[in-house]
Amino acid sequence: MKAPLRPADVSQVVECVRDADGAGLALRAGGTKDRLGRATSATTDVDLSALSGIVTYEPEELILIARPATSLVEVEELLAQNGQHLAFEPTHWGPAATLGGTLGVGASGPRRFVAGAARDFVLGMEFVDGLGRVIRTGGRVVKNVTGYDLWRSLVGAYGTLGVMTEICLKLWPLPETQQTLAVSGQTRTDALAQMYAWSRRPEAVTGLAYSDGTLLARIEGSTAAIEPQIKALWQDAGAGEILADTESRRCWEQLREAGALTAARGEVLYRIVVPPSRAEETVVALERMELCRCCLDWAGGLLWAVLPRDCPPARVHTAATEAGGMAARLSQGPEDPNDEAFTPLPEGVARLNTTLRQTIDPQGRFNPGRLYN
Incomplete structure (x- = not known):
């Protein structure tokens, strides 16, 4: 692994991308979401921690613009001082959690079933694509309807489409x-x-x-x-x-925070999203795989499940698919490649994702292998 790159601004991000070799770039900042997704094959780390700070905060307009490495704790404390919050209740998984990392994996918390997902609160974004172009998409108003929702494609893309440099979020009043x-x-x-x-x-x-x-x-x-x-x-x-x-x-x-569940030695934690009406049959299927313990959230739409490590991930993904959902296996650490992290996508969705990725990052520079081969 080469020495990590540490861009301090957008121009340096562009330089990193344009100078990248064919092995790709591994993007990271706080590192709290590293357990989600497959291990990337990239040989150059890009430390984005310098891309932090609030750019604009307009409490009266319920708008916040921040850089991706901004601390999630910092954002939430600032908003709370003004009686506002991030209504999608983002998962932290540690004090080093950042705004960009949270959006990169689409981490929505317990309020998601009524407030919406993380991507629903992103109004616009500035990012650098795989060709080193600075892309500005979306807007700063809630009722913005111009153009394609390209910025929302980066939410939950695990850093495989581009490098976020600024994120515009809509806010909600904080309940008393x-x-x-x-x-x-x-x-x-x-x-x-x-x-x-x-x-x-x-x-x-x-x-x-x-x-x-x-x-x-x-x-x-x-x-x-x-x-x-x-x-x-x-x-x-x-x-x-x-x-x-x-x-x-x-x-x-x-x-x-994962339903307060942790995987002990010899166990693996899964995050499974299914229609609430199919939650019971999904848990029953997992019980046949010697389910250790579980927690249901989102009114039954989110299942955190701890299973034995020797349980084949393909069985879990099959159970999720049969229930009309998706499963994600959490890595047990740097030594775990987590090759079967995600439920395989339907053919049409996979084809659409490939087309989008080839358009935005045609050379596959960003986090290669993090989502799928």
Whole structure:
């Protein structure tokens, strides 16, 4: 591996790209999302940590523009001071988490099933493509509808399409407070049915999860508004403990971070996205693979699952495909190539992705092999 490159601005990123050899560039900053995706075959590291800082923040317009290596903690603290937040509730996986790394893997947290995914909050972007061109796409207004949503293609692309240099995000007002109803002793089947029912209720339910036999439902809003709403859920459930603001926040922060699950020695963690209506059959299929433990989020749409390391990843991907979803295997460390990280894409989608990648990065310079061969 060659000495890492450390571009300090856009012009130096362009230089790095244009001078790159055929072996490719491995893009990284905070490193907290390295466990997601396959190991890249690139031989030159590009340390993007110097591309950090807030470019523009307009609280009155609910707009933030920042560079990709900006600390996620820094962004969230700044927004909180002005009563705003990133509504997609991004996963951190460590204090070094960056804005660009989070968007690069499309990491959306518990609020995703009501607020939308990470890509839905990106209004525009500046990035450098595989030919060393600086591309500016999107805009700075929420109702921007001009042109192709090219910038959203980079969200969840694992750094395989370009180097983000500026990101424009739309913001949401930060709820004044929150409470969570925790109903213990629930079977998975009953919890999934209850989550489906509560997701359709008029209350401001912004979190629905099931972990370790406990059903969790979060209500956010003003103090006056959430009291009757959380009581309505409690009456509907017929039982449960109400978690006040501080404890509620701690609970959902843990759920945001892989459902508070970790893989022990000899185990592997998977992130599986399926339609909520297919969650039960997916867990049953995983139980036949000796499922160790799991957690359901997104009202049943996201499953964090710990399986034995010797469980063939192809079996997990097949189960996800049969349920109409996708699975991602998390690497166990630098020594793990994670060759079967992702569920194979349908032929049409794979062809579209290849066409897009060949257009934006025709020489395959960025993170080669990180997504697929």
